[in-house]
Amino acid sequence: MDFLVLFLCYLALVLIGVVMICICSKTHHLKGLVRRGEQVISCIVPECLQRAMQRLLHYLFHSRNHTFIILHVVLQGMVYAEYTWEIFDYCQELEFSLDYLLLPYLLLIVNLVFFTLTCATNPGIITKANELFFLQVYEYDEVMFPKNVRCSSCDLRKPARSKHCSVCNWCVHRFDHHCVWVNNCIGAWNTRYFLIYLLTLTASAASMAIVSTAFLVHLVVVSELYQETYIDDLGRFQVMDTVFLIQYLFLTFPRIVFLLGFVMILSFLLGGYLCFVLYLAATNQTTNEWYRGDWAWCQRCPLVARSPSAEPQVYQNIHSHGLWSNLREIFLPANPHYEKKKKYE
Ligand SMILES: [Zn+2]
């Protein structure tokens, strides 16, 4: 079996694993498996090491920290340095259009601006001062968001579509999720920046993949590699086929082919997530509502294990008022300062 088949098998296994985890995370089976795994680990690993691991995991995933921001900048810097070092110089020698080569850098600048805006913008934190305003923004559906509920941690009345973020320890209006990558909650006031951040990140990965592919194709055409022959295991002359060509390029330009593979996988993963986020935006749902709405559906599904006392719930999205209205709500969210200005006009 050659390396290309092995690599594709490995990639398929990783993708199947990710999909299986996503499906299983909605059921009790995975939680039971995780609990059993924890029991086995607690018997093997010494207690002090377990505590250190717990502290590290808590620091990384359950507290606001700068590790992910630094990791993000380092990773992005490494990919761009590799792109500049390997592709940019070669492509300039091959007389590629400069506008085309500079596109990933242009997208990087826009991406960093929106990354900073997503990190630094108030996601819609509910305080005593703005509590009354937020209570009037959305209707209560009485299934997912019942009226007259107080947050047990903030002791504030909970507006519809809000949620208490256990990481940041505050209630957020139109709470979507807590994103460790931007070290902030995604809520009413920064969902628009998060969307553009994700869009430019996907576009910059895709543009790098396109330029790298164009470079390799150009190289094959210029050097007429496809007309070459090679000797196979049985000593016969064979015309260069696609699989052999890819293996040849991998051995000649390992870093470029690896970079291309990485940005291609990244583009597909980010593109998939972007489609999901756009679907949520178009249907006026948050990730929190989608998950909880889906969970209500799961409870009705006979295939999913549930406790006998769990009553099936009927959840209906009452906030969707058409595509443009839903998008306007994200890009022009309700804001007390803006509302005040409108009153004075
Ligand atoms: Zn709260």
Ligand SMILES: [Zn+2]
């Ligand atoms: Zn948060």
